[in-house]
Amino acid sequence: MRPIPLLAVALLTASLLTACGTEPSDPDGSSPGDVWQTQRLDATPGPDASPVFVTDGDDALLLTVSEDGELVSHVSVEGADFERGTPLDAGVTYLELGDAVRLPDGDWYVLGSGGLAGSGNDERMLFEPHAFRSADGLSWEEVDVDGFTDAVDIGALEVVDGTIVVAGTYRTAKDPGMGGFEAHAWTSADGERFTRVDLPGVPAYTGYRTESYAGHAAVVGDRLLVGGRTGRDAALWATDDAGATWQQVGAGLDVYDLSSLTVVGDTVLAGVAEGRHTAYASTDAGDSWSAVEALRNGSEDGAWAPVWAGGAGFWTLTGVDEMRWSRPEVCYADLDQCGKNPGPRLVTSADGDSWTAVDLDGSVDEVVGTADGRTLVLTGDGDGMAVHELAAGTTPPEAADPVEPETVELVTLGEDEEPVVGTRYHAPMYLHCGMTHFWFGGKPWGRTDRGPDIETGAGDDSAPTGWPYAQGMLYGYATVTGADHLEYTTADGEVIATYERIRKAYGCA
Numbered sequence: 001m002r003p004i005p006l007l008a009v010a011l012l013t014a015s016l017l018t019a020c021g022t023e024p025s026d027p028d029g030s031s032p033g034d035v036w037q038t039q040r041l042d043a044t045p046g047p048d049a050s051p052v053f054v055t056d057g058d059d060a061l062l063l064t065v066s067e068d069g070e071l072v073s074h075v076s077v078e079g080a081d082f083e084r085g086t087p088l089d090a091g092v093t094y095l096e097l098g099d100a101v102r103l104p105d106g107d108w109y110v111l112g113s114g115g116l117a118g119s120g121n122d123e124r125m126l127f128e129p130h131a132f133r134s135a136d137g138l139s140w141e142e143v144d145v146d147g148f149t150d151a152v153d154i155g156a157l158e159v160v161d162g163t164i165v166v167a168g169t170y171r172t173a174k175d176p177g178m179g180g181f182e183a184h185a186w187t188s189a190d191g192e193r194f195t196r197v198d199l200p201g202v203p204a205y206t207g208y209r210t211e212s213y214a215g216h217a218a219v220v221g222d223r224l225l226v227g228g229r230t231g232r233d234a235a236l237w238a239t240d241d242a243g244a245t246w247q248q249v250g251a252g253l254d255v256y257d258l259s260s261l262t263v264v265g266d267t268v269l270a271g272v273a274e275g276r277h278t279a280y281a282s283t284d285a286g287d288s289w290s291a292v293e294a295l296r297n298g299s300e301d302g303a304w305a306p307v308w309a310g311g312a313g314f315w316t317l318t319g320v321d322e323m324r325w326s327r328p329e330v331c332y333a334d335l336d337q338c339g340k341n342p343g344p345r346l347v348t349s350a351d352g353d354s355w356t357a358v359d360l361d362g363s364v365d366e367v368v369g370t371a372d373g374r375t376l377v378l379t380g381d382g383d384g385m386a387v388h389e390l391a392a393g394t395t396p397p398e399a400a401d402p403v404e405p406e407t408v409e410l411v412t413l414g415e416d417e418e419p420v421v422g423t424r425y426h427a428p429m430y431l432h433c434g435m436t437h438f439w440f441g442g443k444p445w446g447r448t449d450r451g452p453d454i455e456t457g458a459g460d461d462s463a464p465t466g467w468p469y470a471q472g473m474l475y476g477y478a479t480v481t482g483a484d485h486l487e488y489t490t491a492d493g494e495v496i497a498t499y500e501r502i503r504k505a506y507g508c509a
Contacts, residue, residue, distance in 0.1 A: 034397075035390065035394060035395075035396060035397050036360065036377075036388040036389065036390060036396075036397075037388070037389040037390075037391070038386055038387070038388050038389075039081060039082055039386065039387050039389075040384055040385070040386045041062065041074050041082060041084070041384070041385050041386065041387065042084055043062065043064045043072055043074060043084075043384075043385045044064070044066055044067075044072075044384075044385075045064040045065060045066065045385075046065055046066055046067035046068075046069075047067065048094065048096070049064065049065040049066075049067075049095065049096060049097070050096070050097070050365075051063065051064045051097075051365060051366070051378065051385070052064075052097045052098075052099060052100045052110060053365070053366040053368055053376075053378045054099070054100050054101070054368060055368045055369065055370050055371075055376070056101075056102035057102075057370070057371045058077075058078045058079055058370045058371050058372050058374075059075070059076065059077050059078065059102075059137075059370075060075070060076040060082070060368065060370065060376055060387075061073065061074070061075055061100060061108055061137050062074040062075075062082065062378065062387070063097055063100060063110055064385075065090065065095050065096075065097060066087075069089060069090050069091065069092060069093060069095060070087040070088065070089055070090065071087065071088040071089075071090045071095075071132060071140055072084070072085065072087045073085035073134070073137055073138060073140065075136070075137035075138055076387075079370070079372070079374065082387060083138065085134075085137060085138035085139060085140070086138060086139050086140075088132070088139075088140045088141070088142075090114075090130065090132070090142070091142075092114040092115055092128075092130050093114060093115060093116035094114045094115070094116055094125055095112055095113075095114035095115075095130060096112050096113060096114055096153075096154075097110055097111075097112035097154075098110075098111050098112045098113070098153070098154025098155060098156070098157065098166075098168065099111065099154065099155070099156045099157040100157065101157045101158065101159050101164065102159070103133075103159065103164070103191065104159065104162050106135070107133050107134060107135050108133070108134045108135075108136075108137045109131065109132075109133050109143075109157075109164070109191050110131065110132050110133075111129065111130070111131045111145075111154050111157055111166065111191075112129075112130055112131075112154050113127045113128055113129050113130060113151070113152050113153060113154055114126070114127070114128065114130060115127065115128040115130075124175055124176070124177055125176060125177050126151060126176065127151035127152055127153065127171050127176045128148075128151065128152075129145050129148045129152055129154070130142065130145075131143040131144075131145045131191060131192075133191065143191055143192055144192060145191070145192055145193075145194060146192070146193055146194070147186060147188070147193055147194030147195055147196065148186070148194060148196075149170075149196075150170040150171060150172055150176075151170065151171040151172075151176035152168055152169065152170055152171065153168055153169045153171065153181075153213070153215075154166060154168045155167045155168045155169065155213070155214055155215030155216060155217070155228070156168075156214075156215060156216055156217035156226070157217070158217050158218075158219055158224055160219065160224050160239075160242040160243065161242040162189070162242075163187050163188070163189060163242040163243060164187065164188040164189070164191055165185060165186075165187055165217070165224060165239070165242060165243035166185060166186040166187070166188070166194065167183075167185055167214040167215060167216070167217050167226040167228070168183075168184060168185075168186070168214060168215070169181050169182060169183055169184065169212070169213040169214060169215065169228075170182045170184055172205050179208075179211065180205045180211075181205060181211040181212060181213050182202060182204070182205045182211075182212055183199055183202045183212040183213050183214035183228050183229075183230065183235070184196055184197070184198065184199060184202070184214065185197045185198075185199055185214065185226060185237075185239075185243055185246065186243075187242070187243040187244070197243055197244070197245075197246065199214065199226070199235075199237050199246050200237065200246055200247060200248050201230060201235065201248050202230055202235075203230065203231075209231055209232075210231060211231070212228065212229060212230040212231070212235065213228045213229055214226050214227070214228035214235075214237070215227070215228050215258075216228065216258055216259075216260050216261040216270075217261060218261035218262055218263045218268060219263065220263045220266065220268050220285050220286065221266070221285055222240060223238050223239070223240050223285045223286065224238065224239050224240075224242070224243065225237070225238050225249075225261055225268065225285075225286045226238075226239075226246075226261075227258040227260075227261050227270060228258060229256070229257045229258065232256060233254075233255075233256065234250070234253055234254075234255045234256060234257055234258050234270075234272065234273075235248070235250070235258075236248065236249050236250030236253060236258075236270075236286055237249070238285070238286055249286045249287050250286060250287075250288075250289060251287065251288045251289065252280070252288050252289040252290055253270065253280055253289040255272040255273070255274060255275045255280070256272075256273055256274040256275070257272065257273030257274060258270050258271065258272060258273065259271035259272060259273050259305060259306050259307075260306040260307045260308070261307075262307050262308055262309040262314065263309060264309045264312075264313060264314055264352070266283055266285075267281060267282070267283055267314075267351070267352050268281065268282045268283075268285070268286055269281055269292070269307045269314055269316075269352055270282070270289065270307065271305045271306050271307040271316065272305075275291075275297060276291070276296060276297050277291040277292055277293070277295055277296055277297060278292075278295045278296075278297055278305040278316065278318070278320075279291075279292040279295045279305065279307055279316060279352075280292060281352050292352060292353070293353075294349075294353060294354060294355050295316065295318070295355065305317050305318065305320050308366065308367035308368065309367075309368075309369055310367045310368055310369035310374075310375035310376065310377070310390075311369050311373055311374065311375035311390060311392065312350060312373060312392075312393075313348050313349050313350040313351070314348065314349045314350075314352050315346065315347070315348045315349075315358075315367040315375075315377075316346075316347055316355075317344040317345065317346060317347070317364060318344065318345050318347055318355075318357075319341070319342075319343070319344045319345055319402075320344045323341075324341070324405060325337065325338070325339055325340055325341040325342075325405050326338065326339045326341075326471065327405075327407075328410060328426060328428050328475065329407040329408055329409070329410050330405040330406070330407055331428070331470055331473070331475045332408050332410065332426055332475050333405070333406040333407050333408040334406055335468055335469075335470050335475065337405055337406065338470040338471060338475070339470060339471045342402065342403055343363070344363075344364070345357045345358075345399060345402065346358045346360055346364050346367075346377070346399075348396060356396075356398055357398065357399035357402075358396045358397065358398065358399055359396070359397040359398060359399040359400070360377060360379070360388060360396070360397075361379070361381065362379030362380060362381040362386060362388075363379055363380050363381055364377060364378070364379050365378045365379060365380060366378040372392055373391075373392025373393060374389055374390065374391060374392050375389070375390040375396075376388070376389055376390075377389075377390070410426040411423070411424065411425050411426055412425060412426055412427075413425060413440075413441050413442075415442070416442055417441070417442075418441060419440070419441045419478070419480045419486075420480070421480050421481070421482065422479065422480070422481070423479065423480075424477045424478075424479045424489075425440075425477060425478045425479070426475075426477060427440055427476065427477060427478035427488070428473050428474065428475055428476075429473065429474040429476060429488065430472065430473055431454045431455060431456045431460070431472055431473065431474060432455070432456050432457040432472065432508070433455065433457055433508035434453050434454065434455035434457075434458070434508075435447060435453045435454060435455075435474075435497055436453070436506070437502075437505065437506050438478075438486075438488070438497075438499055439505065440478050440486065440499075441480075443501060444501075444502050444503075444504065444505035444506075445486055445499035445500065445501055445502060446499060446500055446501075446502040447497055447498070447499055448485075448498045448499060448500050449497055449498045451496065451497055452464050454469070454474070456472045457508065466490060466494065467490065467496060468490055468491065474488075474496070476488050476489055476490060476491075476496055477489050477490070477491065484500050484501035485498070485499070485500055485501075486498065486499040486500070486501075487499075
């Protein structure tokens, strides 16, 4: 299975194979190129179409949908180089592939949804199911499917005892683009005719408080786990009979949402969407869970992270929602570092307890493993899309310690605290509604001068030379100079704007 896509990737078309050594890194530290074997691919997914990257045995399949609706595949057989398949005009607008599997007869099979109806103000997405099949992963044809009675999002596919099991979500609203989400599962013996199986504990959709979804799947032993959410709580379902019957499991998984499920040996890891940790672990096939202490949430705004399995261990990303680099104490220390988060770090673990950061360039989309122990990492960067291969038994190159932002101690006002006349306070100014009004010290202030203005909500994204502007904010200083009068200045004391206390605050859209 693959997680809900975490990163949008801008891709260029390229086809270049760079052969690098695959020997383990030396104790004195080899460069990443000494360990990873990299192949760049001629694949250009559309801006809203996430790639599907899966393995079966020692074979690997990458599927992308281009902006003009072409289904493009790349296949690696038994560790050979990826070969580009024949593009197929899917004939579907806004096709989003859900997941792909290898069928018992050896064919590759992918299921997704898409479609568009109307035009102009009446245009709406249909989210109709679409399936495609290929004997070799290179040439594809569409398969007619039935059994889906509503617009649908396809989350995950697994083949269990010869049965295709689908985890997904109906969109029950009159306009599917407005949601009406209900989690369900479906089973099929042939990839054409599907039978819905209701998941226990899923309420009929009556509003956002009852919405649910199913989007992740993993097989551990003889059990298939499917994860998602009901209402405001993560949900986990299990089937021991290939999707015929289901039960709710997941004691201790007390989080809002799941981002992924994956298995190494007898250990299942669940990536989570919010909370103090970014992953939870289970060693009893999903019945009970505990937080992975080494993966504590370092962000103030969430803990979304995928988890994957590849080679002999687990892989995940840290710092996905890292906001430390946008904190006022960082931006006031140096505007050049404001918002310049180094980006997520790829980390790996053999047991799910101890994690090591990995040195690898590019924005990671997916990590998969092969039966012979290789790890394949799909990335996108300014040079395009690439697959990086780590040979079985090879230790990946360790990344350097993360760079920490420089900070300064802020002079700020406490809640309900009145500003002291003459004291200069750090006072970030949010510019979405412009500079006409300013909220400071728990009170509204109105501008009194006629100087330059910036209103990012109206499309402004620049400031006069010398102004402390970054990411839609002014990082200036507020000083109350007398009764109900305030100056807003740069660090050097240049007055940017002046204000007076007003009775009523004004808002904007």
